[in-house]
Amino acid sequence: MPETVNDIEEQKAAARAWFENLRDDICATFEAIERDVEGADEIMDLAPGQFEQKSWERPEGLKQGGGGVMSVMRGRVFEKVGVNVSTVFGEFSEQFRASIPGAAEDPRFWASGVSLVAHPRSPRVPIAHMNTRMIVTTKQWFGGGGDLTPVFPIEQDTQDFHGSFKAACDAHDESYYPKYKEWCDEYFFLPHRDEARGVGGIFYDNLESGDWNADFAFTKDVGKAFETAYSDIVRRHMNEGWSDEDKKAQLKKRGRYVEFNLIHDRGTKFGLMTGGNTEAILMSLPPLAAWE
Amino acid sequence: MPETVNDIEEQKAAARAWFENLRDDICATFEAIERDVEGADEIMDLAPGQFEQKSWERPEGLKQGGGGVMSVMRGRVFEKVGVNVSTVFGEFSEQFRASIPGAAEDPRFWASGVSLVAHPRSPRVPIAHMNTRMIVTTKQWFGGGGDLTPVFPIEQDTQDFHGSFKAACDAHDESYYPKYKEWCDEYFFLPHRDEARGVGGIFYDNLESGDWNADFAFTKDVGKAFETAYSDIVRRHMNEGWSDEDKKAQLKKRGRYVEFNLIHDRGTKFGLMTGGNTEAILMSLPPLAAWE
Numbered sequence: 118m119p120e121t122v123n124d125i126e127e128q129k130a131a132a133r134a135w136f137e138n139l140r141d142d143i144c145a146t147f148e149a150i151e152r153d154v155e156g157a158d159e160i161m162d163l164a165p166g167q168f169e170q171k172s173w174e175r176p177e178g179l180k181q182g183g184g185g186v187m188s189v190m191r192g193r194v195f196e197k198v199g200v201n202v203s204t205v206f207g208e209f210s211e212q213f214r215a216s217i218p219g220a221a222e223d224p225r226f227w228a229s230g231v232s233l234v235a236h237p238r239s240p241r242v243p244i245a246h247m248n249t250r251m252i253v254t255t256k257q258w259f260g261g262g263g264d265l266t267p268v269f270p271i272e273q274d275t276q277d278f279h280g281s282f283k284a285a286c287d288a289h290d291e292s293y294y295p296k297y298k299e300w301c302d303e304y305f306f307l308p309h310r311d312e313a314r315g316v317g318g319i320f321y322d323n324l325e326s327g328d329w330n331a332d333f334a335f336t337k338d339v340g341k342a343f344e345t346a347y348s349d350i351v352r353r354h355m356n357e358g359w360s361d362e363d364k365k366a367q368l369k370k371r372g373r374y375v376e377f378n379l380i381h382d383r384g385t386k387f388g389l390m391t392g393g394n395t396e397a398i399l400m401s402l403p404p405l406a407a408w409e
Numbered sequence: 410m411p412e413t414v415n416d417i418e419e420q421k422a423a424a425r426a427w428f429e430n431l432r433d434d435i436c437a438t439f440e441a442i443e444r445d446v447e448g449a450d451e452i453m454d455l456a457p458g459q460f461e462q463k464s465w466e467r468p469e470g471l472k473q474g475g476g477g478v479m480s481v482m483r484g485r486v487f488e489k490v491g492v493n494v495s496t497v498f499g500e501f502s503e504q505f506r507a508s509i510p511g512a513a514e515d516p517r518f519w520a521s522g523v524s525l526v527a528h529p530r531s532p533r534v535p536i537a538h539m540n541t542r543m544i545v546t547t548k549q550w551f552g553g554g555g556d557l558t559p560v561f562p563i564e565q566d567t568q569d570f571h572g573s574f575k576a577a578c579d580a581h582d583e584s585y586y587p588k589y590k591e592w593c594d595e596y597f598f599l600p601h602r603d604e605a606r607g608v609g610g611i612f613y614d615n616l617e618s619g620d621w622n623a624d625f626a627f628t629k630d631v632g633k634a635f636e637t638a639y640s641d642i643v644r645r646h647m648n649e650g651w652s653d654e655d656k657k658a659q660l661k662k663r664g665r666y667v668e669f670n671l672i673h674d675r676g677t678k679f680g681l682m683t684g685g686n687t688e689a690i691l692m693s694l695p696p697l698a699a700w701e
Contacts, residue, residue, distance in 0.1 A: 309690075368697070395602060405660070406698055408698075
């Protein structure tokens with residue numbers, strides 16, 4: 118029987134607990150990958166990575182607070198992977214109130230979420246991103262998604278990644294997948310390069326169907342769909358070798374990733390402009406990137 | 410006897426010719442540095458670099474046009490140095506008119522300028538930036554400046570860099586240097602890191618004293634002051650060796666440089682949002698950069 122919570126404080130607690138639970142689960146899955154890799158000469162002299170955690174708190178201001186935990190692993194399959202969980206509350210400044218649902222009436226907000234960016238060492242293993250969150254103003258909603266950025270796209274990987282999200286979406290509402298896939302394609306696009314960030318995935322925001330428990334269940338399934346699909350793709354390619362040319366292509370692709378995150382990503386901009394934790398926000402940047 | 414031009418079309422032609430002349434001069438100076446380096450084992454197996462030029466044109470639209478020339482050198486002292494000259498004209502879109510002097514009355518503009526970013530191979534040689542430009546709307550003005558970003562600041566370099574700009578400023582107006590130095594410090598600052606981009610220099614904009622010839626002469630002197638000061642500093646350090654730790658520190662500093670340019674730099678934002686030439690605008694990005 119699915120868990121049913123009705124009180125807003127219980128909902129907040131349940132969402133927060135889930136994001137932390139998903140983080141723990143993904144970290145364990147990625148650490149197992151680190152132990153299991155057995156090919157790829159380039160990395161076999163390195164030790165399997167383990168996540169390290171670092172917590173941070175928002176600077177105490179009037180009526181605002183909260184904080185988060187950054188989990189970072191610098192391993193052999195994952196050159197750098199960061200999983201951040203944060204739960205913060207406060208008041209939106211004047212400049213943001215108009216653009217945030219329910220904030221014009223009352224500027225107070227509460228937000229909790231998990232976000233992940235993985236930069237594998239191998240150019241054969243795609244870069245990936247996942248984020249899910251619950252926001253409460255005078256309204257409340259869920260948002261999130263995940264997208265895949267291979268240096269060398271493989272049709273089967275793309276199909277499987279999308280297939281996993283489609284199955285998660287279809288189990289809740291058949292209108293979700295086509296809508297959220299398109300939203301992802303529109304969002305993760307670099308207009309100044311006239312190119313997509315990667316091969317897409319799904320992106321959703323402002324999900325408030327009227328049934329909180331259903332929206333929460335969907336959000337959980339999105340996180341699990343990402344974890345399953347991405348870890349399968351990583352395992353599929355982690356034992357392959359690569360050339361110097363492949364590595365160069367990866368560093369250039371990472372340069373584009375930096376451009377997207379610093380120029381276009383709303384979460385990054387929003388975080389930096391609202392005095393978020395810079396180290397946690399910029400955890401998404403690759404360990405090394407190149408430009409021509 | 411200084412050149413005196415009074416007609417706006419002559420002024421535009423003279424400014425454009427100067428920016429191209431300064432570019433040629435700086436390129437020759439930097440190519441001489443490439444030939445003259447004789448220490449630094451790390452780079453002596455590389456050939457001296459030479460600039461390569463690539464011209465671009467704005468996509469033809471109604472009442473807009475122009476273009477520019479990118480000069481790029483990938484050498485042994487300069488891992489990557491780009492000098493862009495562009496001369497463009499058109500109409501500002503609605504969203505920009507209010508914020509640009511003289512554009513509310515009539516959206517047409519003409520702009521010409523030179524901009525330079527140098528990323529040396531050696532962590533001992535500072536990164537540098539210089540830009541000067543003339544803009545014409547219903548008003549007309551000059552702007553520009555230069556700033557130095559050493560990985561390991563050396564007091565003498567900082568003093569000499571500032572001294573050269575101070576001399577150029579003082580020859581025109583003693584109020585310029587203190588004002589433009591402060592403007593530079595304010596502008597080249599990363600609030601999200603709470604740190605300065607480097608050791609500063611000068612920055613000025615909207616310079617329209619009422620005497621175009623005087624403003625033009627000042628703008629020329631700013632360009633020459635940069636060329637002299639920076640090439641002296643490069644020659645001072647170009648034969649020094651460096652360690653792997655130094656290189657790591659440089660890659661991290663370059664990461665901060667990327668952050669500034671993509672998150673904060675008005676020229677970059679403005680260029681990308683107005684459909685400028687992406688390759689020319691992002692020429693400022695380093696060949697390789699790192700994040701922790």
